[in-house]
Amino acid sequence: MRIILLRHGQSLGNIDELAYCRIPDHTLPLTPSGEQEAIAAGPRVKALLGDAPVAVYVSPYVRTRATLRGLDLGAQAERVVAEPRLREQDWGNLQDPVQQEVLKHQRHAFGHFFFRLPNGESGADVDDRLAAFLTDLETRMAHPDHPDTALVVSHGLTIRLLCRRLFGWSIELFESLSNLETCEHRVLAHDGTRWHLDRPFVQWRASPDGETQD
Template structure:
């Protein structure tokens, strides 16, 4: 069993933070660069998917759905599920740019996991909804013969890190020490007798304060 995790392409919000004041987060489009990134990622993702079949789970946000479309792998996909629990961390509704900057600084100082955004979510809230999602997905992968054994998930930076935290039992300190994937960056999780394994580590901007590390397969 494999889960291929893909972050969406560059969105308008990645290059213009004031866009969040005009457009709801879920409706932010890809930029032309983001569309190009998604198209260019397609052949690599297709190679990972093999001959299929594939179950695609995608955040319902515009930028993730468009990324999946531009990968051009629909012929390998057995089912596509728009899954709200894979959405981005909720920052509230249309955001004031000054307040947004204040909360970013507070969140960085307090920690991305526990700091709850006013009218929005904490990382812990995202972690909880991912636990619910994985609790439903895991039995399907293990016990439903009609469900593909390869899963493609198109989601968001923090959401992908937290999903890995759940499956790999990372500490909160380690999670907060890792960087998001680049736009259209991907990682592969494979299920073995020892549990889930990650194909390669995330970039790490500091050592984890508790001394824990990412577990990846050893190189033969």
């Protein structure tokens, strides 16, 4: 079994943080550069798939669905499931720019995993919903009618937390990892006993508890 994790292409929110103050997060579009990133990622994903079919699980946000369209997988995507549990961490509704800046500083000082955003989620909340998603996904992939490969098109923090949950990484290690770049991918492969990551995430510091991605 394999799971390909792909972050969405560059979105308006990646280049204009004030966009979150006037546009709902779930409707933020890709930028023209993000659209090109998605198109460029198509051949890379297809090379990983070969001729095999794939089951796609995509966050229902506009930017992730647009990224999937840009991949142009066609009939090779045997099934496409819009999966709300793969959405970005919820920061609440339209955000106030002053409060947004204050919250980012508080979140950085408090820790990204446990800090709860007013009217939104903590990283721990995202972790919980991803645990349920992974349980369902592993059950589905064990069925003989399901493709051996699943493609997950999601968001930076969501992908990090999915790996944290899957590998049992410590919270300290999770908070030491950087998000994937836009349209960057990782491949998870199961050898019959455990999952393996094709290459590590970039770390911006050593984990304070000494844990590594190995």
